[in-house]
Amino acid sequence: xxxxxxxxxxxRFSHSVDGEIHYVDVLDNINLQVMKGEFVTFFGPNxxxxxxxLNIIAGLLExxxxxxxxxxxxxxxxxxxxxxxxxxxxxxxxxKNIDNIAFPLELQKxxxxxxxxxxxxxxxxxxxKIPEDMYPYxxxxxxxxxxxxxRAFIYEPDVLVMDEPFSSLDYQTRFFMQGKLLDICAxxxxxxxxxxxxxxxxxxxxxxxxxxDKRPAKIISILENTLSRPRxxxxxxxxxxxxxxxxxxRLLKEAVEL
Amino acid sequence: xxxxxLVAPLLFLLLWVLITSFSLVNPLFLPSPLRVALVxxxxxxxxxxxxxIGMTLVRLAAGFVLGMVLGIPxxxxxxxxxxxxxxxxxxxxxxxxxxxxxxFPLFLxxxxxxxxxxxxxxxxxxxxxxxINTMYGVRNGxxxxxxxxxxxxxxxYQIFVKAIVPEALPEIFTGLxxxxxxxxxxxxxxxxxxxxxxxxxxxxxxxxxxxxxPEMYAAIFLTGLLGFSLNKVFVVIGNRVIxxxxx
Numbered sequence: 020x021x022x023x024x025x026x027x028x029x030x031r032f033s034h035s036v037d038g039e040i041h042y043v044d045v046l047d048n049i050n051l052q053v054m055k056g057e058f059v060t061f062f063g064p065n066x067x068x069x070x071x072x073l074n075i076i077a078g079l080l081e082x083x084x085x086x087x088x089x090x091x092x093x094x095x096x097x098x099x100x101x102x103x104x105x106x107x108x109x110x111x112x113x114x115k116n117i118d119n120i121a122f123p124l125e126l127q128k129x130x131x132x133x134x135x136x137x138x139x140x141x142x143x144x145x146x147x148k149i150p151e152d153m154y155p156y157x158x159x160x161x162x163x164x165x166x167x168x169x170r171a172f173i174y175e176p177d178v179l180v181m182d183e184p185f186s187s188l189d190y191q192t193r194f195f196m197q198g199k200l201l202d203i204c205a206x207x208x209x210x211x212x213x214x215x216x217x218x219x220x221x222x223x224x225x226x227x228x229x230x231x232d233k234r235p236a237k238i239i240s241i242l243e244n245t246l247s248r249p250r251x252x253x254x255x256x257x258x259x260x261x262x263x264x265x266x267x268x269r270l271l272k273e274a275v276e277l
Numbered sequence: 278x279x280x281x282x283l284v285a286p287l288l289f290l291l292l293w294v295l296i297t298s299f300s301l302v303n304p305l306f307l308p309s310p311l312r313v314a315l316v317x318x319x320x321x322x323x324x325x326x327x328x329x330i331g332m333t334l335v336r337l338a339a340g341f342v343l344g345m346v347l348g349i350p351x352x353x354x355x356x357x358x359x360x361x362x363x364x365x366x367x368x369x370x371x372x373x374x375x376x377x378x379x380x381f382p383l384f385l386x387x388x389x390x391x392x393x394x395x396x397x398x399x400x401x402x403x404x405x406x407x408x409i410n411t412m413y414g415v416r417n418g419x420x421x422x423x424x425x426x427x428x429x430x431x432x433x434y435q436i437f438v439k440a441i442v443p444e445a446l447p448e449i450f451t452g453l454x455x456x457x458x459x460x461x462x463x464x465x466x467x468x469x470x471x472x473x474x475x476x477x478x479x480x481x482x483x484x485x486x487x488x489x490x491p492e493m494y495a496a497i498f499l500t501g502l503l504g505f506s507l508n509k510v511f512v513v514i515g516n517r518v519i520x521x522x523x524x
Binding site: 077078079098099100101103105108111112122123125126154156174 | 422424425520521
């Protein structure tokens with residue numbers, strides 16, 4: 020059964036320059052269905068409208084035309100775990116790591132003791148180590164983003180929406196985080212929509228890669244990733260991975276030449 | 278504490294000693310540091326200064342607390358509602374441009390020559406500083422944190438209390454620190470110009486009128502020490518409470 024259904028989605032922004040209103044088309048007729056537990060990545064040039072697409076799916080923006088349904092509900096009624104690139108600004112610096120992760124429970128008025136227990140329980144089950152009693156600014160970038168990811172899981176989201184979550188991390192940390200994310204997703208059977216501007220990352224993580232054109236974003240093609248799971252980084256060196264990447268590059272190149 | 282911070286004060290003191298011991302300046306205008314120190318010690322042993330420091334502090338505290346009670350809520354309100362900001366921004370900007378001394382006659386007419394006029398003048402000045410900082414703290418908070426709370430279906434009240442207010446705290450605290458310094462200036466001014474028998478401002482003013490120059494210097498020194506200590510106290514509290522600021 021389809022979990023997320025995106026139908027005929029379009030969006031344009033308007034801004035006025037010297038009193039004249041200009042329109043910029045950002046999304047052009049996006050259609051996509053995502054199954055429960057699927058990991059879908061979006062790959063496209065910078066500024067093509069990927070974040071706008073995620074914001075609409077997360078219910079933070081209204082589309083001009085078309086609709087998004089999550090389990091038959093509009094996004095505003097669904098639970099969305101949103102993870103941003105800027106972990107520093109998305110965590111609350113006045114809260115300890117453990118209380119940052121527990122924030123969704125705090126909003127649900129769960130008692131302090133109960134929510135801390137729940138966080139420790141989830142961290143244990145996911146085999147994640149975060150310095151609980153430290154503040155975000157005392158933790159590394161990887162630990163901060165990991166806190167943000169666990170915070171999203173604590174919320175028990177219907178969909179996990181990730182906007183270039185690893186772009187600000189260094190290379191080794193990014194490797195570690197990709198592995199950790201896939202591990203968490205496998206354990207929780209989560210549905211993930213993941214925006215990336217790195218082709219390797221987009222292919223490596225995904226069940227399907229959605230290739231997007233430059234603005235206005237429309238779907239060029241959807242690439243099935245047949246690599247088996249669990250994934251490991253050795254796969255990046257295999258011929259199968261190389262072929263997928265070549266195919267993606269050819270599709271992107273064709274779209275540019277049109 | 279670094280030893281190097283003592284170098285400049287000691288040099289300053291040395292310069293003062295040199296000027297006075299060679300009588301480079303008429304001692305009527307500049308007594309020796311030793312004389313000033315003696316007056317300080319005398320006044321403390323006789324308890325004279327305690328009442329003055331006490332009264333200045335009480336007026337400052339009353340004006341400051343009042344300024345806080347007015348400034349923080351109004352600042353939060355103005356920062357949060359764009360409409361309210363649009364309506365009031367010009368007025369607040371104008372009010373803070375009025376030199377507070379020019380309002381002394383008005384406050385005297387309205388509140389009389391008692392404590393009320395001094396406290397309300399101080400409250401006026403401090404509340405404006407606190408209001409403006411609070412407002413900017415709310416307006417310039419990180420929008421992403423609000424978005425995070427929104428994605429987790431936080432209510433408007435929750436977003437305000439759990440994201441916007443803590444986000445504004447560093448700015449609010451900067452406002453409080455600036456306000457305590459400005460508050461001291463205003464209190465001392467009111468003590469000089471609004472008529473009273475107590476307070477450091479009155480002590481300085483009277484000593485000057487009666488050419489008790491060492492007493493005047495002693496009172497100035499005490500006022501400076503008071504301002505310095507208050508600022509330090511606020512810095513220490515700020516670093517404790519707003520531990521995340523600038524990190």
